[in-house]
Amino acid sequence: MAVIFDFTHLLEDPIFLGSFGLAIVGWIVALAGQCASNLSLRAFGVNGPFAWFIIFFNLAVIVGTLAVVSSNKTSQQRPALMAFFAACFVLDSQAVTWFIHLDSSYQAAGAGYIFLSIVFIVWIIVLGSDNQQRTKAAAYSSTGVIIGNNVTPTMIPLSQATQSSVSQNQVVVSPNAEYAYKARALYDYAASPEDPNELNFNKDDVLDIADNKGKWWQARRADGVIGIVPSNYVCKRKN
Incomplete structure (x- = not known):
C-alpha cells in the first residue's frame, strides 16, 4: 500500500506544528555546539561516538515522526512513536548532563538538547492523551449525574x-x-x-x-x- 504524504495533517495540529519547529532549532543548535569546539569530547569524560549517535538518532526520530504525522498514520504507529520518544528523552537528558558542565562551546549543545528534551516530553504527553479522542469529546454535550457528593459527567452524542x-x-x-x-x-x-x-x-x-x-x-x-x-x-x- 502506497504511503500518501499530506502536510495538511501537520498544519491542522498546531501543537505538532510548533513542536516540529522547536525540534529542528534544537537539533541544529545541538549539532552546531558539538561541531564548534576542537576539543575532544573524551577529554571531558564524554563518550564521543555515543554523543554523535545521539544527535543522529534524534534526527532519525524527528524525520520519522514528520513522515508518520504527514501520512496520517499516527494512531497506527502510536506504540512505536511512544517508545522512540521515550528513548530520545532519556538520551537527550543524559546529553544535557554531559554538555551543560563543559567548555562554553559545548554548552550550546546542552541548550540544543534541552530544546529536544522539551519537544519529546510534549510529544509523549500529546500522543499519550489521544488527541483525536479529546477533540471528538468536544463534539459531545455533557450532563451531570449526582452520585453521593460527586457529579459524574455523562456524554450524549451530538x-x-x-x-x-x-x-x-x-x-x-x-x-x-x-x-x-x-x-x-x-x-x-x-x-x-x-x-x-x-x-x-x-x-x-x-x-x-x-x-x-x-x-x-x-x-x-x-x-x-x-x-x-x-x-x-x-x-x-x-x-
Whole structure:
C-alpha cells in the first residue's frame, strides 16, 4: 500500500506544528555546539561516538515522526512513536548532563538538547492523551449525574443532543442544491437512526458541501447519497 504524504495533517495540529519547529532549532543548535569546539569530547569524560549517535538518532526520530504525522498514520504507529520518544528523552537528558558542565562551546549543545528534551516530553504527553479522542469529546454535550457528593459527567452524542435545534433551524435536504465546497471528514460518523436526514461517513472521506451555515451542513458523499453532517466533524475547503 502506497504511503500518501499530506502536510495538511501537520498544519491542522498546531501543537505538532510548533513542536516540529522547536525540534529542528534544537537539533541544529545541538549539532552546531558539538561541531564548534576542537576539543575532544573524551577529554571531558564524554563518550564521543555515543554523543554523535545521539544527535543522529534524534534526527532519525524527528524525520520519522514528520513522515508518520504527514501520512496520517499516527494512531497506527502510536506504540512505536511512544517508545522512540521515550528513548530520545532519556538520551537527550543524559546529553544535557554531559554538555551543560563543559567548555562554553559545548554548552550550546546542552541548550540544543534541552530544546529536544522539551519537544519529546510534549510529544509523549500529546500522543499519550489521544488527541483525536479529546477533540471528538468536544463534539459531545455533557450532563451531570449526582452520585453521593460527586457529579459524574455523562456524554450524549451530538446528533442526539442537538436533535431539537436541528428541527428549529429547519435544515432541509434539497435534491437540487448546488455544491460549491468540498470537505474532508476528520472522524468517522454514524448517523442517528432517529433522523433519516443524517449522513454516514468515514474519516478522510471527501464530501461535497452545499449548505455550510450553522452546526449542520447539507453534504453529498462520493456515491451520490445526500444528507446532513455535523460541521465540527469535517474540514471545509473551496472547490
